[in-house]
Amino acid sequence: MAPAAPATAAVRRVKLGSQGLEVSAQGLGCMGMSAFHGPSKPEADMVALIHHAVAAGVTLLDTADIYGPHANEALLGKALQVGSVRDNVALATKFGKFLADGKVGIRGDPAYVRAACEGSLQRLGVDCIDLYYQHRVDKKVPIEVTIDELKKLVEEGKVKYIGLCEASASTIRRAHAVHPINAVQLEWSLWSRDVEEDIIPTCRELGIGIVAYSPLGRGFSYRVKSCYHMWSLNLPRFQPENLEKNAKIFDRVNAMAMRKGCTAAQFALAWIHHKGDDVCPIPGTTKIENFDQNVGALSLELTRDEMAELESYAAAADVHGDRYAQMANTWKDCETPPLSSWKEE
Structure with a gap:
């Protein structure tokens, strides 16, 4: 297998959008440190991992207010307080998803956008969020209304760049007409390629960067035939009737990776790195050795x-x-009403 990349490995840069945002070609997804992948991990270990990633040259750190909720932003806030870490990273967080009575809600109205931003700024301990995403599109609020409030936050210096997550081509176009969108975060991997038909071409037509989450297929690239977290068992792709068929794909990719002298995970990451200079995958991990392996894919x-x-x-x-x-x-499934229908309460 290919050796893991040392902490001093050079990480090339890519540009996201046309407004000046430049980040490492691979970022770090921080969600699993605090949420959804079992119990929260020891804070000291996760801070050490974040510092290790920054020392390795990774500059894009990805979080969201719903991760925890709030715990992941607070964790990053503590990590950023050490030395010059804040000066060396592009900090990305998200708003729009929230928990109420155990259920996920979505909001994109101006009052919520502003309140969410203020909360994230406080938890992160920063004056400005580098890249602020709408985590999911609120289908009750015209996208123009949401983006206009984000535009105001940019003008006030509280946000540098605006992003969207899981947005349709038409939603991206409408949003971009109000204010430049620098990045669209979407699921893109060897195992999730349907975005290549419409979403990716739209982003490239408009000069919008692409941030790929779950680039390893939620563990698919690591251990497709082994035990998964219970939450994975609720995903159709991992159900027995599908897993047996999908495992055959993994076996072929894994065999090819072995011939190449790398892991299947590194091969899957290398594939997405070769899809364009406007792409930044953000694999998540809670272990330094896995991080080093992921960074090794860049070579x-x-x-x-x-x-x-x-x-x-x-x-x-x-x-x-x-x-x-x-x-x-x-x-x-994220279309919003026309702007002409909006009446703010």
Whole structure:
């Protein structure tokens, strides 16, 4: 297997959007440190991991107010207080999803946008959020209304750049017409390629950067036949009727990775790195050794033939099962009302 990258490995930079945002070609997804992947991990260990990532040259740290909720932002806030860490990172967080009575709600109205931003600024201990995403689109509020409030936050110096998550092509276009969108965060990996049909081309037409979350398929690239967290068992792709078929794809990718002298996870990350200089995957981890392995993917060079072979194994139509049990609140179901219908209460 390819050796893990040392903490001093150089990490190239990519530009997201046209407004000046430049980040490491690979970021760090911080969600699993505090939420959704079992109990929260020891704070000291996670702060050490974040500092290790920054020392390695990773500059994009990704969080959201719902991770915890709030605990992950507070964790990053503590990590940023050490030395010059804050000066060396682009801090990305998100608003729009919240928990109420155990259920997830979505809001994008101006009052909520502003209140969410103020809360994140306080928890993160910063004066300005580098990249502020709408985590999910509020289908009750015209996207123009939400983006206009974000535009005001930019003008006030509380936000530098604006992003969207899981937005449809038409939503992206409407938002971008109000204020430049610097990045769209979406699920993109060897196992989730349906965004290539419409969303990716729209982003590139408009000059918007692409941030790929779950670039390893929520663990698919690591241990497809082994035990998963219980939450994974609720995902259609991991159900027995689909997992057996999907495991065959993994086996072919893994065999190809072994011939290359790397892990399947590194191969999957290298694939997405080769999809364009406007792409930044944000694999998450809670272990330094896994982080080093992920960063090692940046040094892998794939030929056109290798890329074609990989894509022949994992075409969108060949992966069985959706990525979520309910595809609501994703780009496939996120249209908002026309601006003319808006009446603020």
